[in-house]
Amino acid sequence: MIRTEEMLLNVGPQHPSTHGVFRIVLKIDGEIIKEATPVIGYLHRGTEKIAEDLQYTQIIPYTDRMDYISAMTNNYVICHAVETMMGLEVPERAEYLRVMAMELNRVASHLVWWGTYLLDIGAVSPFLYAFREREMIVNMLNELSGARLTFNYMRVGGVKWDAPEGWIEKVAEFIPYMREQLKGYHQLVTGNEIFMNRVKGVGRYTKAEAINYSLSGPNLRCTGVKWDLRKNEPYSIYDRFDFDVPVSDGGDAWARYQVRMAEIEESLKILEQAVEQFPKEGAILAKVPKIIKAPKGEAFVRIESPRGEIGCYIASDGKKEPYRLKFRRPSFYNLQILPKLLKGENIANLIAILGAIDIVLGEVDG
Amino acid sequence: MLGLAKGLSYTLKNLTRKKVTYDYPNEPLPLPDRFRGIQKFYPEKCIVCNQCANICPTDCIQLTGKKHPDPAKKGKIIDTYDINFEICILCDLCTEVCPTEAIIMTNNFELAEYSRDNLFKNLEWLDENDENIRKVNKA
Numbered sequence: 001m002i003r004t005e006e007m008l009l010n011v012g013p014q015h016p017s018t019h020g021v022f023r024i025v026l027k028i029d030g031e032i033i034k035e036a037t038p039v040i041g042y043l044h045r046g047t048e049k050i051a052e053d054l055q056y057t058q059i060i061p062y063t064d065r066m067d068y069i070s071a072m073t074n075n076y077v078i079c080h081a082v083e084t085m086m087g088l089e090v091p092e093r094a095e096y097l098r099v100m101a102m103e104l105n106r107v108a109s110h111l112v113w114w115g116t117y118l119l120d121i122g123a124v125s126p127f128l129y130a131f132r133e134r135e136m137i138v139n140m141l142n143e144l145s146g147a148r149l150t151f152n153y154m155r156v157g158g159v160k161w162d163a164p165e166g167w168i169e170k171v172a173e174f175i176p177y178m179r180e181q182l183k184g185y186h187q188l189v190t191g192n193e194i195f196m197n198r199v200k201g202v203g204r205y206t207k208a209e210a211i212n213y214s215l216s217g218p219n220l221r222c223t224g225v226k227w228d229l230r231k232n233e234p235y236s237i238y239d240r241f242d243f244d245v246p247v248s249d250g251g252d253a254w255a256r257y258q259v260r261m262a263e264i265e266e267s268l269k270i271l272e273q274a275v276e277q278f279p280k281e282g283a284i285l286a287k288v289p290k291i292i293k294a295p296k297g298e299a300f301v302r303i304e305s306p307r308g309e310i311g312c313y314i315a316s317d318g319k320k321e322p323y324r325l326k327f328r329r330p331s332f333y334n335l336q337i338l339p340k341l342l343k344g345e346n347i348a349n350l351i352a353i354l355g356a357i358d359i360v361l362g363e364v365d366g
Numbered sequence: 367m368l369g370l371a372k373g374l375s376y377t378l379k380n381l382t383r384k385k386v387t388y389d390y391p392n393e394p395l396p397l398p399d400r401f402r403g404i405q406k407f408y409p410e411k412c413i414v415c416n417q418c419a420n421i422c423p424t425d426c427i428q429l430t431g432k433k434h435p436d437p438a439k440k441g442k443i444i445d446t447y448d449i450n451f452e453i454c455i456l457c458d459l460c461t462e463v464c465p466t467e468a469i470i471m472t473n474n475f476e477l478a479e480y481s482r483d484n485l486f487k488n489l490e491w492l493d494e495n496d497e498n499i500r501k502v503n504k505a
Contacts, residue, residue, distance in 0.1 A: 191369035
């Protein structure tokens with residue numbers, strides 16, 4: 001007679017595949033997960049509380065450190081919220097620079113996901129290919145903003161720097177190059193039988209579950225919901241570009257993979273049009289007072305980050321600091337479905353499911 | 367099996383590609399002019415307006431001024447200027463608000479020290495830090 005009993009298994013907080021400091025306490029019965037309890041907060045810095053003592057310009061570098069894989073979208077959401085409150089008109093050239101920076105960052109973010117996800121499930125070389133191309137994007141953003149990760153590039157009313165000489169041409173050259181490399185990525189991974197067996201049918205949820213758990217981004221679109229804020233509630237100048245919203249209806253890790261890979265192509269499409277339409281001259285910063293004060297009231301804006309809908313709520317009492325600032329951080333919301341997905345799964349699928357959600361711990365913990 | 371073979375052919379194709387890695391630190395790393403490394407400070411340009419200390423999100427800049435030694439001249443000159451580099455996040459806001467460009471960024475990023483005390487950069491250190499200074503400081 002074999003005696004079996006339940007066991008508690010602690011994963012993390014320093015586990016290579018959690019990409020940060022994320023901990024899950026698992027109750028397992030042999031190889032099967034009975035219950036999973038995520039423990040978060042190891043990277044909590046209290047950004048929202050700190051922001052209550054900061055001027056609006058000073059908050060921007062803090063947003064860099066939330067979703068550090070795509071800091072440009074975080075930069076944008078806070079600037080966009082303040083601009084909405086003040087009713088500021090952003091110069092066209094600045095808007096194009098913002099869109100280009102955000103889309104480049106989206107490609108870089110999906111490349112990080114692609115590389116590390118495959119690394120998590122056991123393939124080492126795709127990571128090196130992904131980072132080779134990401135390095136080019138990071139170098140371009142470095143030339144533009146002066147940093148490789150924490151850009152602090154956008155300002156209320158525009159951007160900090162104009163494009164350096166030859167930068168637009170570099171972006172234009174990068175687009176066909178990246179398209180070529182994407183074909184190689186598909187050749188390397190997409191048809192691979194081991195990979196397909198590893199992701200097909202893993203971590204499946206339905207459309208209704210995705211909506212009820214308020215998932216967003218590729219995690220929502222993988223169930224067939226065609227919802228992208230760039231299309232459905234166009235902000236900035238996204239209504240000027242022609243692009244598709246990739247969807248898939250599997251609802252599993254494989255569907256999420258397909259959606260993200262297709263999104264890279266769509267981002268390249270947007271970039272191509274932005275380069276073409278880029279105004280030759282113009283201001284990069286609107287006329288803003290030296291000390292920015294949002295008028296009394298409140299505002300909520302939301303935009304599409306690579307991970308989902310990132311929202312920013314500001315309540316202002318007319319001072320130069322916000323009275324209350326709240327970020328809707330997509331990684332945090334997307335993570336909520338994890339315990340449900342893990343229940344009854346094999347322990348070997350834990351990392352494949354967690355990785356497919358694509359979380360950034362700086363954003364989960366805030 | 368076909369997928370595996372296709373993937374392997376991509377790997378083989380990449381064998382002949384040019385190397386993409388840098389030989390750092392044996393060769394210096396090329397960085398763009400805008401890159402944000404530790405600050406350089408020009409004491410003679412500073413007008414003690416305190417704007418850098420006020421805009422700093424982490425409050426890492428501390429400065430004091432004194433009266434101009436020449437009684438005929440108005441205004442203050444800088445006395446002490448310290449950056450606590452333990453908490454500086456290199457956000458570039460201090461250089462952005464400086465009206466006289468007395469504080470600007472350099473490309474120096476190799477800032478590891480053996481002691482935390484060495485991360486406390488004072489006026490003399492910041493004055494002598496004059497390699498790889500950013501050429502264009504304002505957009």
